Amino acid sequence: MREPLFVKQNSSKWTSFEQSPTDDPDELADRFIQITDDLAYAKTFYPKSKTTAYLNGLAAGLHQSIYKNKSEKSNRFLTFWKYELPLLFKSYHRQLLYSFSFFMVFCLIGALSAKYDETFVRLIMGDTYVDMTNANILKGDPFGVYKGGSEVNMFFSITVNNIYVSLVTFVSGIIFTVGSVYFLFQNGIMLGSFQYYFFSKGLGIQSILVIWIHGTLEISSIIIAGAAGIILGNSILFPKTYKRMVSLKKGAKDGMKVAIGIIPILTVAAFFEGFVTRHTEMPAWLSITILASSLLFIIWYVIIYPNKIYKATQTYHATES
Numbered sequence: 001m002r003e004p005l006f007v008k009q010n011s012s013k014w015t016s017f018e019q020s021p022t023d024d025p026d027e028l029a030d031r032f033i034q035i036t037d038d039l040a041y042a043k044t045f046y047p048k049s050k051t052t053a054y055l056n057g058l059a060a061g062l063h064q065s066i067y068k069n070k071s072e073k074s075n076r077f078l079t080f081w082k083y084e085l086p087l088l089f090k091s092y093h094r095q096l097l098y099s100f101s102f103f104m105v106f107c108l109i110g111a112l113s114a115k116y117d118e119t120f121v122r123l124i125m126g127d128t129y130v131d132m133t134n135a136n137i138l139k140g141d142p143f144g145v146y147k148g149g150s151e152v153n154m155f156f157s158i159t160v161n162n163i164y165v166s167l168v169t170f171v172s173g174i175i176f177t178v179g180s181v182y183f184l185f186q187n188g189i190m191l192g193s194f195q196y197y198f199f200s201k202g203l204g205i206q207s208i209l210v211i212w213i214h215g216t217l218e219i220s221s222i223i224i225a226g227a228a229g230i231i232l233g234n235s236i237l238f239p240k241t242y243k244r245m246v247s248l249k250k251g252a253k254d255g256m257k258v259a260i261g262i263i264p265i266l267t268v269a270a271f272f273e274g275f276v277t278r279h280t281e282m283p284a285w286l287s288i289t290i291l292a293s294s295l296l297f298i299i300w301y302v303i304i305y306p307n308k309i310y311k312a313t314q315t316y317h318a319t320e321s
Helices: 004-017 025-045 050-067 077-090 093-116 118-125 127-138 151-174 177-202 203-235 244-261 263-276 283-321
Strands: none
Touching: 004 025, 004 050, 025 050, 050 077, 050 283, 077 093, 077 244, 077 283, 093 118, 093 177, 093 203, 093 283, 118 177, 127 283, 151 177, 151 203, 151 244, 151 263, 177 203, 203 244, 203 263, 203 283, 244 263, 263 283
């Protein structure tokens, strides 16, 4: 059967499944069986088509609906981070890529602006911070700012601030995605100019070994929060086959799950900044171990593990059908 005919015969069914969700377990199971049958057929005859990709997403959505309609277990809190959040990362890998790309471009703009305009760092970071850091550099302690105050107080204040920034970045996506992109712009420009400032002082490598102990998780979380905002904004701009309000509800729900899901990561980042980063004299190998482990965790949890879980579910459903 040619693909247009296959789509014509089944499109009304697929659309009804999308636009008329159900909580009935038997109906969900029946829909899931039908979609996986169509998906298996599409994978066989049109493996690289948009139809196959569409059915993949529809099957994943029905799978999540079935999962959520199961009776809650005592380990529900754990399974959210073990299965549900990784599958959301897989479903929205494009939004994550967009957020990462935006942020990197903004960082580059910040670094180049700082390079060609000596006043730019002061404009972004403020005179007080720059003057204090310059004084610390003269004293031979360029990262002394991280040593001030109580570790516990710093940990709690940073945790609250990080969570606040991430949630605001997410919620701002309601302004047609532009709000979240703006906060990615703001943070990217700041990071780019901030990092260039230390490289211009001959402290580039040292700044990486110190700042990125906590920065790896913190910046990764901001990028993920930006993706959550893009999910929210795009649900309004691009409802696809959903009614706009249905799409908005779905985007808000999925985006909120992503934004809430990174809270443990933000908490660990705040712990590193409050208790670990201040030890600027630590051996380079220890610093590298911490930041490399953080980076590998993000890559594994956001990219590798979600792909593994998704492939496992697809293999299971293909076997069952």
